[in-house]
Amino acid sequence: xxxxxxxxxxxxxxxxxxxxxxxxxxxxxxxxxxxxxxxxxxxxxxxxxxxxxxxxxxxxxxxxxxxxxxxxxxxxxxxxxxxxxxxxxxxxxxxxxxxxxxxxxxxxxxxxxxxxxxxxxxxxxxxxxxxxxxxxxxxxxxxxxxxxxxxxxxxxxxxxxxxxxxxxxxxxxxxxxxxxxxxxxxxxxxxxxxxxxxxxxxxxxxxxxxxxxxxxxxxxxxxxxxxxxxxxxxxxxxxxxxxxxxxxxxxxxxxxxxxxxxxxxxxxxxxxxxxxxxxxxxxxxxxxxxxxxxxxxxxxxxxxxxxxxxxxxxxxxxxxxxxxxxxxxxxxxxxxxxxxxxxxxxxxxxxxxxxxxxxxxxxxxxxxxxxxxxxxxxxxxxxxxxxxxxxxxxxxxxxxxxxxxxxxxxxxxxxxxxxxxxxxxxxxxxxxxxxxxxxxxxxxxxxxxxxxxxxxxxxxxxxxxxxxxxxxxxxxxxxxxxxxxxxxxxxxxxxxxxxxxxxxxxxxxxxxxxxxxxxxxxxxxxxxxxxxxxxxxxxxxxxxxxxxxxxxxxxxxxxxxxxxxxxxxxxxxxxxxxxxxx
Amino acid sequence: xxxxxxxxxxxxxxxxxxxxxxxxxxxxxxxxxxxxxxxxxxxxxxxxxxxxxxxxxxxxxxxxxxxxxxxxxxxxxxxxxxxxxxxxxxxxxxxxxxxxx
Numbered sequence: 001x002x003x004x005x006x007x008x009x010x011x012x013x014x015x016x017x018x019x020x021x022x023x024x025x026x027x028x029x030x031x032x033x034x035x036x037x038x039x040x041x042x043x044x045x046x047x048x049x050x051x052x053x054x055x056x057x058x059x060x061x062x063x064x065x066x067x068x069x070x071x072x073x074x075x076x077x078x079x080x081x082x083x084x085x086x087x088x089x090x091x092x093x094x095x096x097x098x099x100x101x102x103x104x105x106x107x108x109x110x111x112x113x114x115x116x117x118x119x120x121x122x123x124x125x126x127x128x129x130x131x132x133x134x135x136x137x138x139x140x141x142x143x144x145x146x147x148x149x150x151x152x153x154x155x156x157x158x159x160x161x162x163x164x165x166x167x168x169x170x171x172x173x174x175x176x177x178x179x180x181x182x183x184x185x186x187x188x189x190x191x192x193x194x195x196x197x198x199x200x201x202x203x204x205x206x207x208x209x210x211x212x213x214x215x216x217x218x219x220x221x222x223x224x225x226x227x228x229x230x231x232x233x234x235x236x237x238x239x240x241x242x243x244x245x246x247x248x249x250x251x252x253x254x255x256x257x258x259x260x261x262x263x264x265x266x267x268x269x270x271x272x273x274x275x276x277x278x279x280x281x282x283x284x285x286x287x288x289x290x291x292x293x294x295x296x297x298x299x300x301x302x303x304x305x306x307x308x309x310x311x312x313x314x315x316x317x318x319x320x321x322x323x324x325x326x327x328x329x330x331x332x333x334x335x336x337x338x339x340x341x342x343x344x345x346x347x348x349x350x351x352x353x354x355x356x357x358x359x360x361x362x363x364x365x366x367x368x369x370x371x372x373x374x375x376x377x378x379x380x381x382x383x384x385x386x387x388x389x390x391x392x393x394x395x396x397x398x399x400x401x402x403x404x405x406x407x408x409x410x411x412x413x414x415x416x417x418x419x420x421x422x423x424x425x426x427x428x429x430x431x432x433x434x435x436x437x438x439x440x441x442x443x444x445x446x447x448x449x450x451x452x453x454x455x456x457x458x459x460x461x462x463x464x465x466x467x468x469x470x471x472x473x474x475x476x477x478x479x480x481x482x483x484x485x486x487x488x489x490x491x492x493x494x495x496x497x498x499x500x501x502x503x504x505x506x507x508x509x510x511x512x513x514x515x516x517x518x519x520x521x522x523x524x525x526x527x528x529x530x531x532x533x534x535x536x537x538x539x540x541x542x543x544x545x546x547x548x549x550x551x552x553x554x555x556x557x558x559x560x561x562x563x564x565x566x567x568x569x570x571x572x573x574x575x576x577x578x579x580x581x582x
Numbered sequence: 583x584x585x586x587x588x589x590x591x592x593x594x595x596x597x598x599x600x601x602x603x604x605x606x607x608x609x610x611x612x613x614x615x616x617x618x619x620x621x622x623x624x625x626x627x628x629x630x631x632x633x634x635x636x637x638x639x640x641x642x643x644x645x646x647x648x649x650x651x652x653x654x655x656x657x658x659x660x661x662x663x664x665x666x667x668x669x670x671x672x673x674x675x676x677x678x679x680x681x682x683x
Contacts, residue, residue: 198638242649243642247674266674288675292645297678318638318673368637 007031011041012056024116038062042070053083065101072102082123144174155212160184166350166374178317178371179208183219186450191219194315194373195248210235221430225252236291247289249315255378261302265290275310277345304483309378319368325361349374410510419504424490429454445580448561455558456524464528465503503527517581530570584608587615599629606639624656631662636670
């Protein structure tokens, strides 16, 4: 409320009373306007919006009670227009009726000027207090809105492939305690996270920023989904107090491998729909929400399913199934599943579910944050493969592939030798990429190298050390069998308790700078039995489409990226070279 | 009272019972029910037989009770959850954190 001078409205049919009260009010630094009956009193209130109203009770046209009821109605929830009844009726009934009508206080005539002024001061104090509270509330609201905007900007705006992923995000208050993230892995896989912090509002959004940063940074560096889950769990365990936790569902979808890896810690079932809108899989929660335990449970496992490009993966938080209608019924799983099924069939899951929800809840107050993600199994931005066999303008002898290999010494070389248990617990690719970034600086050309290294390493591990047969992956049952068997054999590795480790993989990198760009030679040697194929040289720059395929080793992708790819020592040693030009 | 607690005759059991609605409004009452119980090796029983509704803040409150129980080397059993409540505990996989019967 601005200015020192306040405005008072006196409503009394006695002109003398009006005059008397006006004088007293003016002495208390009020400006005064006057009305002589209830109706014009209400009129004057609307016109002048006074800070104080003094109301007589017995008046013609409209009495004080009625006028008060109307004025109080007008001032609404936010505005306290303090109103004092001035009356000569000193009885209990008058007092009670005054308060019922909405009066804030009552003054009984006759009263001394001193009493009058004291009363005015008291009521003004309360009025000031109310104004203060309103101001604070408004500030709080403004802060919440600003913070929400920033959070959305920091967190959601940087989500990958947002146009392809269907999203429902309905906060119960300004802030949603739910979070949705998506990020692209260096090899083209898509990582998605839907999470629910306990409670809602600003309090539960604080964990959102560290979760976002971890999820994004680790995805970009090529860490596996489980490593990301473990790290987020550790962080939340440290950050969140004992009664707060983070229920979340993670997915890593590989368009290339046609598979999806899922992990559900504390959310309702996730769904896998095929393009005929049939539910092919449901992903139940297999672990307590994150942040409760200091470490993930030891038997933790990702669920892996085969997916077709037209399939969809859908995650929800509990807000959607627990949404109520007026009668107190819950929306429930059945209603959700049928709305979702219809939505998938119509290729518009988000709107179908929203419609079904609105129809059911019918403006009933939303109690909890409602969130849903609808993830495609293909079609997000593919990794762009630059054609490595471009002849640069200033082609020099030095850039000749074979010349560089035979005569030059590398600028640096890097070796990593992992044995037995470490093959299960350590993912060496982010380590290697980090090393490369540190030595040579970051660059877009490293994306391809990441893919090459990952593919070759996984091959050496799966087919070399573990002896798995990749043809198992060609059928739906074979797929999950493959991964079960893989986990089993990896666990076997950790049980080897001998002085001399038997199983190993050795990664060697040699870097040769060229006048315009560079060349990386990669060797990966594994301790496996190998496979019976003669050493094959595939050289893109000489014999494109020679048609020599190393089938069963899943290296078509690597073939496209490398300049040379060669298997030796009965298939236990692979050498690849990768050249890029500035 | 939405939260009731009683100690059993032989003093080995401490039972906390919750009424129909187990949510954040019970926060203080719930804590008060056990915070002064410092006997070692006690069997804590959280009786949810009357509870029909439980939200995630209730799960958090159960975690705090578990911390308290562990501090005094006790045991915690969550007893007789209804189907709805059992489902909520199952989604949160709480059976991996404590005994539920």
